[in-house]
Amino acid sequence: MSVVTPFIAASPIARINPVAKLLAAVTLSVALLLSIDWISAAVALGIEALLLFWAGLSPRMLALRTAPLWVAAPLAGLTTVLYGRDSGATLWQFGFVSVTEGSLTLGVAIALRILAIGLPGIVLFATTDPTDLADGLGQVLRLPARFVLGGLAALRLVGVLIDDWRQLAYARRARGVGDRGRVRRFGGQAFALLVIAVRRGSKLATAMEAKGFGSDIPRTWARPSPFGAREVVLIGIGVAVAAIAISVAVALGSWEFVLA
Amino acid sequence: MAGTNGLAPAAGARVSARGWSWRHAGRLRPAVSELSFDIAPGERVLLLGASGAGKSTLLSGLAGVLGGDEEGDQTGELLVDGRHPAEARGRIGFVLQDPDSQVVLARVGDDVAFGCENLGVPREETWRRVGSALAAVGLDLPLDHPSSSLSGGQKQRLALAGALAMKPGLLLLDEPTANLDPQGVEEVRDAVARALSDWTTTLVVIEHRVSVWRDLVNRVIILDAAGGVLADGDPERVLKVEAVRLAAVGVWVPGIPPALPERRPGTTRAGDALLMAHDLGIGRGRKPRETEAGAGIELSVDAGLATAITGVNGAGKSTLALTLAGLLPPISGSVDATELLAAGIGAHPHAWKSRHLLTRIGTVFQNPEHQFLAGTVRAELAIGPRALGLRQRDIDERVDELLHRLRLDTLAGANPFTLSGGEKRRLSVATVLATAPRLLVLDEPTFGQDSRTWQELVALLAELLNDGSSVVAVTHDADFVDALADVEVRLEPRLSAGAAFLGADAVVMAR
Numbered sequence: 001m002s003v004v005t006p007f008i009a010a011s012p013i014a015r016i017n018p019v020a021k022l023l024a025a026v027t028l029s030v031a032l033l034l035s036i037d038w039i040s041a042a043v044a045l046g047i048e049a050l051l052l053f054w055a056g057l058s059p060r061m062l063a064l065r066t067a068p069l070w071v072a073a074p075l076a077g078l079t080t081v082l083y084g085r086d087s088g089a090t091l092w093q094f095g096f097v098s099v100t101e102g103s104l105t106l107g108v109a110i111a112l113r114i115l116a117i118g119l120p121g122i123v124l125f126a127t128t129d130p131t132d133l134a135d136g137l138g139q140v141l142r143l144p145a146r147f148v149l150g151g152l153a154a155l156r157l158v159g160v161l162i163d164d165w166r167q168l169a170y171a172r173r174a175r176g177v178g179d180r181g182r183v184r185r186f187g188g189q190a191f192a193l194l195v196i197a198v199r200r201g202s203k204l205a206t207a208m209e210a211k212g213f214g215s216d217i218p219r220t221w222a223r224p225s226p227f228g229a230r231e232v233v234l235i236g237i238g239v240a241v242a243a244i245a246i247s248v249a250v251a252l253g254s255w256e257f258v259l260a
Numbered sequence: 261m262a263g264t265n266g267l268a269p270a271a272g273a274r275v276s277a278r279g280w281s282w283r284h285a286g287r288l289r290p291a292v293s294e295l296s297f298d299i300a301p302g303e304r305v306l307l308l309g310a311s312g313a314g315k316s317t318l319l320s321g322l323a324g325v326l327g328g329d330e331e332g333d334q335t336g337e338l339l340v341d342g343r344h345p346a347e348a349r350g351r352i353g354f355v356l357q358d359p360d361s362q363v364v365l366a367r368v369g370d371d372v373a374f375g376c377e378n379l380g381v382p383r384e385e386t387w388r389r390v391g392s393a394l395a396a397v398g399l400d401l402p403l404d405h406p407s408s409s410l411s412g413g414q415k416q417r418l419a420l421a422g423a424l425a426m427k428p429g430l431l432l433l434d435e436p437t438a439n440l441d442p443q444g445v446e447e448v449r450d451a452v453a454r455a456l457s458d459w460t461t462t463l464v465v466i467e468h469r470v471s472v473w474r475d476l477v478n479r480v481i482i483l484d485a486a487g488g489v490l491a492d493g494d495p496e497r498v499l500k501v502e503a504v505r506l507a508a509v510g511v512w513v514p515g516i517p518p519a520l521p522e523r524r525p526g527t528t529r530a531g532d533a534l535l536m537a538h539d540l541g542i543g544r545g546r547k548p549r550e551t552e553a554g555a556g557i558e559l560s561v562d563a564g565l566a567t568a569i570t571g572v573n574g575a576g577k578s579t580l581a582l583t584l585a586g587l588l589p590p591i592s593g594s595v596d597a598t599e600l601l602a603a604g605i606g607a608h609p610h611a612w613k614s615r616h617l618l619t620r621i622g623t624v625f626q627n628p629e630h631q632f633l634a635g636t637v638r639a640e641l642a643i644g645p646r647a648l649g650l651r652q653r654d655i656d657e658r659v660d661e662l663l664h665r666l667r668l669d670t671l672a673g674a675n676p677f678t679l680s681g682g683e684k685r686r687l688s689v690a691t692v693l694a695t696a697p698r699l700l701v702l703d704e705p706t707f708g709q710d711s712r713t714w715q716e717l718v719a720l721l722a723e724l725l726n727d728g729s730s731v732v733a734v735t736h737d738a739d740f741v742d743a744l745a746d747v748e749v750r751l752e753p754r755l756s757a758g759a760a761f762l763g764a765d766a767v768v769m770a771r
Contacts, residue, residue, distance in 0.1 A: 131366055153364050159408050160360050164630065166544075170587040171631040174623040175691065176647035178614030188633070195677065196629060200361050207362035209325050210354035211422060212378035217350075222373035222386045 011056020013234075014127040019136035020231035021124035024238030029117045031242030037256050038109035040249035045116040047241050055123050065126045069118045077111025116245075120238075130155055132225070139225040146214055153208065157200055164196050165189070267392050267455070272301030272462040273351050273429030275322065279336035281487075282317055282326060291317040293487035294336070299479075301429070304456070304463040306473050306495065309483035310509035311680050311710055315466045318483070319434050321345065322464065323354040340430055350379045353423025357435040357708075359415035364422075368394070368410075369403025371418055375426040386425075393421040397451040411573050413444025417451045424455050431456070433465040437472060438708035441573055441736040445472060452476065468710045469512040470499065482506065510682070510710030518715045520743050521722035532563040534601040534699050534730055535584060535609070541592030542576055542583045554580060555592065557766040559749055561699065563600065566721070566731040566744045571751030577734040578626065578703050580751065580766075584732055585623045585701040586610045601698055615647050622692035626703040626734075628684040632676040637668055637687060640676050644695040662690045666720075682713035689717065693724075700724065702733040706740050718743050745771055 008014050013021075032044060057065070080103060087102025134152040137143045168189050172178045177185070208214070249255040276298045283290040292314035299305055309315050320326050321338050324345030340348045353375075356362050365371040372393050376386040390403070397417040407418060416436050423431060433452070437445040449472055456463060456476075467473050480498040484490035490505075491498045499506070499513060507516045540557040554576045561567055561584065569577045582588045584595060586609025596607045597620070605616055612620070625631050634640040641662055645655040663669045666686045671679065676687055685705065692700060700721070706714050721731055721744055735741060741748060750767045 131370060149364075152366075156363065156366055156408070167625060167627065167630040170582060171623075171625055172633075173587055173614045174585065174617060174621075174625075175631060175633060176615050176618040176644050176695065177633065192633070199629075199677075203356065203358060203361035204364070206320075206325050207354075207356055207419070208364055208374075210323050210352070210356075211364070211375035211426065212349045213374070215349050215378060217378065217380045220377050220380050220382060220386065222370065222377050222383055222390075224383070 008127055008129055011127060013055045013124070015230075016234050017136050017140065017225060017227050017231045018128045018133040019140040019225075019227065020234045021128060022133075022136075024235050025121045025124050027235065027238045028120055028242050031246060032113055032117050034258060035246070035249060035256050036106065036109050036113065036258060037249050037254040038105060038112055039252055039254040040245040041109060041112035041116045043248045044241055044245040045112055045119070047244065048116065048119055051237070051241075052119075052123060055127065057123060057126060061126070062123070066119060066122050069115060069122065073111045073114040073118070076114055077107040079107075080110050081107030131223075135221060135223050135225040136227075139221050140227050145219050149208075149213070153204060154201065157197070157204065160200065161193060161197055164200075165193055168192050168196075267389065267396060267424050267427055268458045268460045269351075269427045269429045271429060272303075272460050273341050273348070274301050275299040275430065275462065275464070276339050276342075277337070278339075280321070280338040281335045282314075282321060282332055284317075284332045285330065287332075290314075290333075290487075292321070292483070295338075295483070295488060296336075297481060297489060297492060299462060299464070301462055302459050303479055304477040305465070305479045305481055306470070306477040307464055307466045307481050307483065308468070308470070308506060308511050309490070310485045310511075311468075311682060313483040313485040313509075315483055316434055319354070319432050319464065319466060322430070323352055323432050324349060325354070350375075350426055351429045352432065353426055353428035353430070354432045355416065355419045355423055355434065355436045357438050359412040359419070359439060362419045363407045363410075363415055366407060367403065368399070368401050368405040368407050368418060371407050372421045372425050375422050379426060389425040389427070390421075393425040396424055396455040397421045398447070398454070411444065412440050413447040416440065416444065416448045420448065420451055420455065428461065430462045430464070433463070433467075435466050435468070435708070437467065437469075442738070443572070449473065449476070468510060470506075471512065471514045474499075474514065485509070507711060510712035512711045518711050518718070518739070518743075521719040523722055523744075524726045532600065533560045533598050534563055535561040536596050536598065537584065537590075537593070538596065539593035540583070540590050540595060542579045542588070543591045544579055544588065554751060554766065557593070559747075559766060559768055561730055561732055562747075563698070563730055564725055564728050565746040566725055566733065567747045567749060568741045568745035569732065569734045569749045569751065570736070570741065572753060575751035575753045577751055580749075581701050581703055581732060581734045582623075583610075585621050586612055586617055587623065618644050618648055618695040618697065620697055621699045621701060622695065622697035624688050624692055624700065624702040624705055626707065628688035629677065631688055631691065635675055636673050637676055637679075638663070638672040640687060640691055641694050644691060648695055658694055662694055666690045667716075682709055685709060685713060686716070689720065697729070699730045699732065702731065704734055704736065706735065706737045714740075741771075747771065 028044065032041060081099055082097050084103040084106045086098055086100040089101050090098055091101065091104065092099040130152060134148045138145050138148045172185060172189060246255065277295045280295045281290045281293040295318065307315050322340060322345055326332065338345065341351060345352060363371055364374050369390055372390045373386050376389055397420050399414060399417050399421060410418060437448050440448065453476055465473055474495065477495055479493065480495045481492045482490040482498065482502060491502050503513045503516055507513045537557050537559045541555040569580055571577050579588065583590055589610040595609060597609055601620055605612055609621060632640060633643055638659055641659045642655050645658050663672055668687060668690065671683060676684065679687060705717055718740065725731060748769045748771055750769065752765050752767060754765060
């Protein structure tokens, strides 16, 4: 297992074209960014929670992958509650920190919104193999192969560079400069890694060029990237969740269009 | 035919050079000058020459990857099938030296298919070729096997399969086995022999160990460092006539063994131990159970003796060396320094300060680039002595002496990263010698080195041993073990019933 060959359990969602996952996640995110009310976020999050059961991630995997969200969302919410724009009745005051009805509502809305946007994104990408994503971007969205495959090849180097980083750390200790300030040492080591990364990158580029990459010949793709009914259904689900969330919020009068 | 699996090109490529020269942008001297030769379709050429004679530049030129006018100046002509090599893409397969830097994709099958995709080969035909190419190089792995988990020899065979799948008329190999252990060298050489058994494909290979390719080639071309071709013709004849001259510039010529240094035994007394490993368990990372490489290791490193750590790939040799060097903590058991080595700072090397290691244990890493810290060779050598707090005059004195001793004088102002492989190796050893440690730990010091650097290195280590220092070296190099080792510690992997790697046992053999 490595950055480019993550372990992905077989599940219905893992078989769906990554481009469809990308489009569904983007649709949902854009829709939820249009307002900052708590109702639309709560509705979206509720439906997502139900859909998660079909995503095929084990509870442990789900907890691990989404851990950053469960930290970020409450923190962002709390910050807004304490320091956000005040409105309505003041509930609590301590120096310049004040909690009002308005900032409380806003805090909840923001915490829910981060979860509602982040959760589907993380789940959809935790079930995606980077190679399949690149195939989809190249074949379905027709993005330039140079960009898509260049990025994929660079991603493969990450594993090699992690090993380089360890070696650099051992070498610094062996050379007698491992006692210096942590920050300064980190800076020097990061620069050394950059130099090594550039050298590895240019060697890789030569190897790719020698295999005909970047020539004028129209490229073929060895792996098909099918885009059919399943993919359309997934994007449809994304659109539907967004539509339901917005409709409920508008119907209840809580919709606050951020661009208005 | 079983050997070629339908991957044979329609015809081998013809190569011709007419007064070809190439000067890299920003350099004064051309890397290659005034080269003229013809290579007929199906010929197999071993390309030899001193380091710096421009072998790699010529191969890159033939592969069409030297770049355009902004990369350098070309004069004369270098043609493959009568075309500029960059326009003959797909006719040319190119395998480079570094196994880690030429795997492109994450899965074995995809990586082999990559070249075919770029050449616009239809999907069904691509996968047919992928199967044939993997069979030709003897890689019997599922197509979705992760390429990152391959050994060095397997990665090189993967790169070869990717080149073969393009059905090249010309196959170029740039020291494809220099970074491999003996088993990997054999794997790659046999894969090339099998894949080219039809004698259609033209082959040009660079290698400074002649014996590896001797039986596979029918022509030898020797480049002259001063420009042009020094010798060209039948391998038997050329190698006989030029043997001495080739050996002098660092080529490993069969029948001319490297000069061995004199060891003066008996300068040490029994019991002069520097380091003792007791019931030692080694491994990397925070989860020892996942990364454990060996357990129950018992050994002693004695003053004035050379210890070679040998064993197959993945047995944990480097991990053991880093643990003995005080860079990795033991997972279980202990590494204890005797008072002779520790000199009053405690018995556990991994607990010592980085600065305290300098005069006690010096480590030379497998990849010299990992240990370079400065912008010039001179500054690089001064880092250790400065960390010891020496006076500037003493630092200068030491640095000058080392520059001279390791033939780096003319390179004092050069950036360490721009040096050749042999020069980088000499510098990495010199940086360690600058603080005169009692114990030297080296990880594959002779990997990919030409015979000249090899002899210098072995002579230098013998001198240090004669003066009472100790050497611990991880190595695959049997000649190196024969030349220097007093003790051999062989790590033997312990396998489960299902051949899963469980760890390694250390077998200590006196020599």
